Amino acid sequence: MSGERDDLRAMVRDLLTDRAxxxxxxxxxxxxxxxxxxxxRTVAELGLAGLLVPEEYGGAGAEFADMAVVLHELGRGVVPLPILSSGVLAATVLTGTDNRAVAAELLPGIAVGERAVAVAVGGPDGRPSTGTWEVRATPVGRGTRLDGVSGYVVDAVGSDSLIVGAVGPQGPVLAAIDSAQARIEHIETVDRTRRLGRVVLTGVEVGPDRLLAGPGVAGPLIERVQRAGALAVAASGLGLVERTTEETAAYAAQRHQFGRAIGSYQAVKHKCADMAIAVECSRAAVGAALDAWNGPLREAAIAVATAKAYAGDAALSVCGDAVQVHGGIGFTWEHDAHLWLKRATSDAALFGSSAWHRRRVADLVLLPAETEAVLTGRN
Known part of the structure; x- marks a missing residue:
């Protein structure tokens, strides 16, 4: 399997080197x-958009570790593509729902890159905890009415469909709607390589045929899609810090000041050494999370939270140091250093901050019974 992933990595890197x-x-x-x-279109034709889509719906039926290879390479080049929203988040929800009719409707389009599906499972400020959500699900006859706001939704702008998480009287639910049923606003952030939007729902009625998961079932599926988002961002962040460290070390070796390469100065050496350590530690954390992904639920949740927390902090540190090592050129639009730092800043906040995930690890370790109930929907 590692050999196949090496081939996949080489193919994606060659493509992005040529086209991105x-x-x-x-x-x-x-x-x-x-x-x-x-x-x-090329990415979709190569089957990369549908890696996580089951074969019966036209996808590859691959493992999350295969998608992580693609995300890693996209992270290296801070390449803007809607694969996180449709290819990871939406695919995770739709392969986990019992509503096979909606899955059969949306997954084939996702697999070939023709259907853009965004997933709104957060509060107005993007925080993942359902206690912060403002979208409410109110029973109306045989259906459900959705009202509220979900913020920092990846690729909401330009999407064809939305998968929306909401809190009802008996617990959270997940529903699929057309994007035209919501008001979607673009959110300006420092990072233009990830398009984030605000989804505003006002009296949107959803029939039982569009409900993907009801109370008692939606909780574990929401947990899984949020873990998928966190791990996807961590894998992308690993690619980011890897490329940033390579470029910064190369610059430090060739940039001369006072007759010496700046990389020969102790302060710069230490920064580059710290960056290299951060890359390897991030690689270990993300690798451990990928290994645990299909294992016991609690262990997987701990590993993913650890990876997201560490990779997020590492990216901010590495990309901040890269700007300093590059000096004046690092602040210009022409150089990539500002793109690296902006992406790191954006990713650090998506699907839970590092502080949120560290608290999550503490809860999972110290309160195993309570957190197990949340993860499995038994609470």
Whole structure:
């Protein structure tokens, strides 16, 4: 399997080197879609958009570790593509729902890159805990009415469909709606390579045929999709810090000041050494989370939370140091250093901050019975 993933990594890296270089990324950011549609079509044709989609729906039926390879390479180049929203989050929900009709409707389009599906499972400020959610599900006849706001939704702008998490009288629910049923607002952030939106729902009625998971069933599925998002961002962040460290070390070796390469100065050496350590520790944390992904639920949750917390902090530290090592050039639009730091800043907040995930690890370790009930929906 490692050999196949090495081949996958080489293929994706070659593609992105050819089609998503620094200038091409900047050009894509100015497009209405926020990404290069031609590159997205190629990615879909290669089967990468549907890696997590089961074969019966036209996908590859691959493992999360395979998708992590793709996310890692996209992270290296801070390449803007809607694979996190549709290919990871939506695919995770739709493969876990008992509503096979909606899964059969949406998954084939996701697999070929023709259906953009965004997933809103957070509060107005993007926090994952359902206690912070403002979207409410109110029973109306045989259906459900959705009202409220979900914020910092990845690729909500431009999506065709939305999967919305809401809190009802008996617990959380998940429902699928057309994006036209919601008001979607673009959220301006420092990172233009990830398009985030605010989903505003006002009296949106959902029939029982569009309900993906009801009370008692939705909780564990929401937990899983949030873990998928956290691990996906951590895998992407690993690629980011890896590339940032390589580029910074190379710059320090060739940039001369006072007749010496700046990498020969102790202060710069220490920064580069710390960056290299952060890369290897992030690699270990993400690798452990991928190994645990299909294992016991509690162990998987601990491993993913650890990876997200460590990779998030490492990315902020590494990318901040990279800007300092690059000096004046690191602050310019022409250099990639500011893109690295902006992506690290954005990723650190998505699907739970590092502080949130450290608290989660503490709860999972110190309160095993209570957290097990939350993870399995028995609470």
């Amino acid at each position: 270089g620094p200038q091409q990324v900047r050009t894509a950011l100015d497009r209405p879609e926020g990404h290069d549609p031609a590159l997205w």
